[in-house]
Amino acid sequence: MGRVFKFHTDVDTDQIIASQYLLFPTIDEMKGHAFESLDTSFASSVQPGDYVVAEENFGCGSSREQAPAVLKALGVKAVLAKSFARIFYRNAINIGLPVIVCKDLPDHVTGGEEMELDMSEGVVKLGDTEYVCTKLPAYMQKILDQGGLIASLDNGEV
Amino acid sequence: MGQTIVEKIISRNTGKNVRPGDIVTADVSRVMLDDIMMPFIVSKFREMGFQKVWDPEKVVIICDHLVPASQVDDVRAYKISNDFAREQNIPNLHTSDGICHQLMTEAGYVKPGDVVFGTDSHTTTYGCVGAFSTGIGYTEMAAILGTGQLWMRVPATIRVRITGKLPENVMSKDVILRIIGDLTAAGATYKALEFCGDTVENMSVSSRMTMSNMAIEAGAKCALFAPDEKTAAYCGIELTEEVRSLAADPDAVYDSVLEYRAEDLVPVMACPSQVDSIRPVSELIGTKIDQVFLGSCTNGRLEDLQAAAAVLKGKKVAPFVKLIVTPASRKIWQEAAKDGILGILSDAGAIITHPGCGLCCGRTGGILTDGETVIATNNRNFLGRMGTSKVKIFLASPVSAAKCAAAGEIVL
Numbered sequence: 329m330g331r332v333f334k335f336h337t338d339v340d341t342d343q344i345i346a347s348q349y350l351l352f353p354t355i356d357e358m359k360g361h362a363f364e365s366l367d368t369s370f371a372s373s374v375q376p377g378d379y380v381v382a383e384e385n386f387g388c389g390s391s392r393e394q395a396p397a398v399l400k401a402l403g404v405k406a407v408l409a410k411s412f413a414r415i416f417y418r419n420a421i422n423i424g425l426p427v428i429v430c431k432d433l434p435d436h437v438t439g440g441e442e443m444e445l446d447m448s449e450g451v452v453k454l455g456d457t458e459y460v461c462t463k464l465p466a467y468m469q470k471i472l473d474q475g476g477l478i479a480s481l482d483n484g485e486v
Numbered sequence: 487m488g489q490t491i492v493e494k495i496i497s498r499n500t501g502k503n504v505r506p507g508d509i510v511t512a513d514v515s516r517v518m519l520d521d522i523m524m525p526f527i528v529s530k531f532r533e534m535g536f537q538k539v540w541d542p543e544k545v546v547i548i549c550d551h552l553v554p555a556s557q558v559d560d561v562r563a564y565k566i567s568n569d570f571a572r573e574q575n576i577p578n579l580h581t582s583d584g585i586c587h588q589l590m591t592e593a594g595y596v597k598p599g600d601v602v603f604g605t606d607s608h609t610t611t612y613g614c615v616g617a618f619s620t621g622i623g624y625t626e627m628a629a630i631l632g633t634g635q636l637w638m639r640v641p642a643t644i645r646v647r648i649t650g651k652l653p654e655n656v657m658s659k660d661v662i663l664r665i666i667g668d669l670t671a672a673g674a675t676y677k678a679l680e681f682c683g684d685t686v687e688n689m690s691v692s693s694r695m696t697m698s699n700m701a702i703e704a705g706a707k708c709a710l711f712a713p714d715e716k717t718a719a720y721c722g723i724e725l726t727e728e729v730r731s732l733a734a735d736p737d738a739v740y741d742s743v744l745e746y747r748a749e750d751l752v753p754v755m756a757c758p759s760q761v762d763s764i765r766p767v768s769e770l771i772g773t774k775i776d777q778v779f780l781g782s783c784t785n786g787r788l789e790d791l792q793a794a795a796a797v798l799k800g801k802k803v804a805p806f807v808k809l810i811v812t813p814a815s816r817k818i819w820q821e822a823a824k825d826g827i828l829g830i831l832s833d834a835g836a837i838i839t840h841p842g843c844g845l846c847c848g849r850t851g852g853i854l855t856d857g858e859t860v861i862a863t864n865n866r867n868f869l870g871r872m873g874t875s876k877v878k879i880f881l882a883s884p885v886s887a888a889k890c891a892a893a894g895e896i897v898l
Contacts, residue, residue: 338671338760342868347848350522351552351559365875385672388705389868391607393526393623413705414676415607419623467509467637477625478534 330405333374334439335366335382340389341416345398347390359398376403379443383409383434386427387416396420396427406445408452408461410434421468424476430461488735490643491710492678495618495732499601506642506741511635514544515617516595518604519627520586521549521560522847524567526624527605527631536632539574545631546578546595547571548586553842556850584815584841587611587699587783591691592815597721598713598729603630608783608865610706613679613698614691615721616713616732621702641678641707642741644669645734648685650748657793658693659785659863659883661685661746662700663754667764668744675705677741680734685748686711691720692787699784700865703761753898755861756881759869767886770896775859778803778891779872780884781812781839782846782864790863790884791822795830797888803835804894810852811836812844834892848872861890 343365345358352358363370380399386409387395396419399407406426420427426447433452436459437443443454445461452459464472474480489497497503500510519527524547531539539545547567552560564581571579580589587608590596598616603609605627612619622636630636646665665679679701686694694711701709711717712733718725753767780786780794791813803809811831813819819841822828828838837852844851846864848871854860856876867879882890889897 338762340866340868342848342866342871346870347522347551351525351557351563353525353559353562365870385675385705388671389607389866391605391609391621391623392523393625411672411675413672414707415621415623418626422623422625477629478530481534481629 329442329444330377330379331375332437332439332441332443333370333378333380334437335380335386337383338385338388339382341387341392341395342389344387344395345392350392350394355394355397355401358394359401362398362402371402374402374404377405378403379445380404380407381409381434381437382407384411386412388413391415393419393423396423396425400425406447408433408445421472422477424472424479426472428461430459433459487739488737490678490734490738490740491616491680491712491732492618492641492643492708495599495601496640498599504640506640508640509637510640511637512601514603514630514634514636515600516544516546516602517627517630518586518590518602518606518609519545519547520551520604520606521553521563521567522551523605523624523627524563524570527627528566528570530625530628531631534628534632539576539631540634542574542576545576546590547576548580548589549582550585551843551847551849553582554840584818585783585786585843588786588814591615591695592817594722597723598717599732603627603636607702608699610701610709611695611699611783613701613708613710614695615717616711618708620707641676643678643680644674645680645682645740645743646746647683647743648681648746648748649683650685652685652748652751655753655885656751657883657885658689658696660754661751662697663756663764663881664751665744666700666704666762667754669704671703671760671762672705674701677706679706679709681709681711687714690789691716692789695787696784703865753883753886755886756867758878758880759867761867761881767896767898771898773859773896775807775861775890775895777808777810777852777854777858777860778887779810779812779845779852779860779862779864780887781810781814781844783814784865785863785884786812786814786818788818788821791818791827791831793884794888795827797885798834798892799830801834801892803891807891807894808852809834809836809891810839810845812839812851813841815841845872861887861896863887
């Protein structure tokens with residue numbers, strides 16, 4: 329089980345990690361500033377295994393891969409949204425952060441709920457209710473299963 | 487069945503007759519790597535075990551977000567860029583010549599029909615010369631450096647047709663802002679935009695660049711104009727049949743079509759803090775401002791500076807207001823100096839900075855604080871983009887921005 333952190337529509341990558349932190353030498357040094365402009369307590373309260381849930385167009389804006397990278401480094405298990413911006417989506421898969429399109433779930437959470445995601449089945453359990461998510465295209469699922477693009481290149485799988 | 491521009495470019499690149507939804511592996515014509523991502527690109531390149539970039543001539547490294555350094559960490563990015571260029575014999579390294587997207591077209595790195603990737607989302611800009619170009623992350627860039635290839639899905643195309651003559655004071659910035667407002671910030675996600683009609687045919691390549699640049703704000707993967715005489719002159723190439731035939735076929739199939747009459751368009755602004763929160767300037771009149779930013783890869787070109795100078799000639803920037811002018815490249819800076827444009831802007835009270843990303847990336851060049859309002863000609867008004875999260879950013883055309891600078895408030 330993981331806790332839900334809920335965000336709105338059109339969350340952009342500047343909001344996920346602002347440009348003034350992009351040149352910190354490592355992702356670990358950046359991660360404490362994730363979502364700083366929206367929720368100053370996010371980075372200190374999120375626990376490994378928690379979920380980010382958002383409305384439409386999550387991760388719009390810049391191509392900064394640091395955005396999915398800080399969420400992964402904080403232990404976010406998956407990001408579930410009604411839709412994603414394409415560069416963020418690709419970057420997340422490439423670094424092994426699951427990004428799941430789920431049309432119904434965001435309407436039924438406000439943050440703080442406990443839920444569980446069964447990635448292989450593409451199903452979220454929230455209390456007694458199950459929400460079905462869209463499965464990734466096979467090509468991308470393969471990259472994700474390997475732990476990202478580098479791991480899959482190493483395995484000669486892509 | 488006919489093809490759209492993006493389908494033609496990808497078909498030529500891959501040797502396959504592609505359709506939207508096809509997943510293909512493209513041979514990359516050119517890549518753009520910017521300073522702020524260089525430490526991460528190089529680190530991933532090494533982690534992947536690559537020794538040599540696939541073709542040093544096709545790699546362009548541009549320092550722009552961090553020039554000149556405002557924080558000591560910035561210098562580390564320069565050093566990594568310089569060392570990597572030396573180690574890999576990469577001839578195309580720009581340490582202080584201007585903004586990456588301006589240089590990629592201005593310096594002739596991109597030609598019609600090319601397939602180009604860059605580690606910046608505004609890489610969509612090169613569609614202004616009929617190239618497929620889009621932004622990617624640093625891990626994928628490292629993979630291209632090692633292999634020269636990248637997989638991609640062929641996008642469906644939204645056609646945007648604009649016909650007629652634009653009213654006075656309506657610039658291509660107003661046109662693209664209106665389109666983004668209508669599409670919304672996610673309306674073109676995964677799709678290509680294709681602009682056509684006599685209004686865009688009559689636009690300069692610089693004006694088209696503004697529109698391709700901002701297409702990402704509607705989520706678009708790329709944003710294309712058919713190459714014509716102006717494109718050929720700008721790129722210094724001949725308009726051969728091969729180049730001309732990149733134009734869409736009459737029976738090409740579109741995801742959807744948007745139609746605009748130029749005469750109906752008015753000056754608009756994107757209001758804080760969403761790029762698709764578009765309102766006519768006439769509804770915003772009287773809003774007090776603290777600063778105006780004229781610059782960026784969206785609107786830092788010579789025609790933009792000329793338009794602002796025409797408004798501000800013989801006038802002064804309003805009391806308590808700062809006007810910051812950041813030409814997009816050294817070449818533009820020099821031409822504007824020679825033409826007397828920088829003189830006019832300076833006489834009006836402008837602060838004229840070195841070319842580069844400046845305030846648009848929010849690290850330097852005029853950052854603001856809580857409660858302040860800025861009228862800016864760049865592409866994003868995101869929360870916290872230019873200082874604190876309580877700064878109000880309105881995106882506008884150079885003409886609108888210059889008028890506001892003189893008035894100290896939003897005016898038409």
